[in-house]
Amino acid sequence: MANKMRLRHPVAVEGKYDKIRLSNLIETPIIVLGGFSVFHDAQKKALLKRICTENGLILLADSDRAGTFIRSKLKGILTEGNVYQVYAPQLAGKERRKQTPSADGLLGVEGIDCETLREVLAPFEVGAGEPVLAGITKAMWYADGFSGGEGSSERRKQLAKALGLPDNLSSGALLEAVNLTCSVERYEKAKQSL
Numbered sequence: 001m002a003n004k005m006r007l008r009h010p011v012a013v014e015g016k017y018d019k020i021r022l023s024n025l026i027e028t029p030i031i032v033l034g035g036f037s038v039f040h041d042a043q044k045k046a047l048l049k050r051i052c053t054e055n056g057l058i059l060l061a062d063s064d065r066a067g068t069f070i071r072s073k074l075k076g077i078l079t080e081g082n083v084y085q086v087y088a089p090q091l092a093g094k095e096r097r098k099q100t101p102s103a104d105g106l107l108g109v110e111g112i113d114c115e116t117l118r119e120v121l122a123p124f125e126v127g128a129g130e131p132v133l134a135g136i137t138k139a140m141w142y143a144d145g146f147s148g149g150e151g152s153s154e155r156r157k158q159l160a161k162a163l164g165l166p167d168n169l170s171s172g173a174l175l176e177a178v179n180l181t182c183s184v185e186r187y188e189k190a191k192q193s194l
Helices: 016-023 035-040 042-054 065-077 114-124 138-143 152-163 171-181 184-192
Strands: 011-013 030-032 057-061 083-087
Touching (some): 011 016, 016 030, 016 114, 030 042, 035 042, 035 065, 042 057, 057 065, 057 114, 065 083, 065 171, 083 114, 083 171, 138 171
Parallel strands (some): 011 057, 057 083
């Protein structure tokens, strides 16, 4: 692809096939986590911590349960510096190289088309403005019915679907994803559509 994106921060992905997909799209360093093995690799954890504190790191994990687990666990490890959680939409299907779909039946980063990946990474492109934060606070989140009240879990799932975000995120993780990926107008429009 002639028009590769240059991002402000390196990108961490789960596996080598995710890296192959992204290397066709971006010319920014890509770090392969190696799935769950990253949690047992002291050197790789130290490298990730250093990248976060010195430059910031974009984390692009699959939108399935395994990806959610990896995000959650890394959040506890990478407490210093900046980790930018980027969410690819939950799309049903299977990767070409696999004979059967994943346990959740969702495409991983390697199976998502380049145009969609380009869209989710666009706020981090060199020359682009800082990632647009919707600025939704926890109090607003609660007042809008997405946490703490009856039916809030179902409303979060509906909102996630409307915004093209994974529907298996915790309340706090979804709020963070909304703030990293949505303008106030987009959030309000999605909220009104529920």
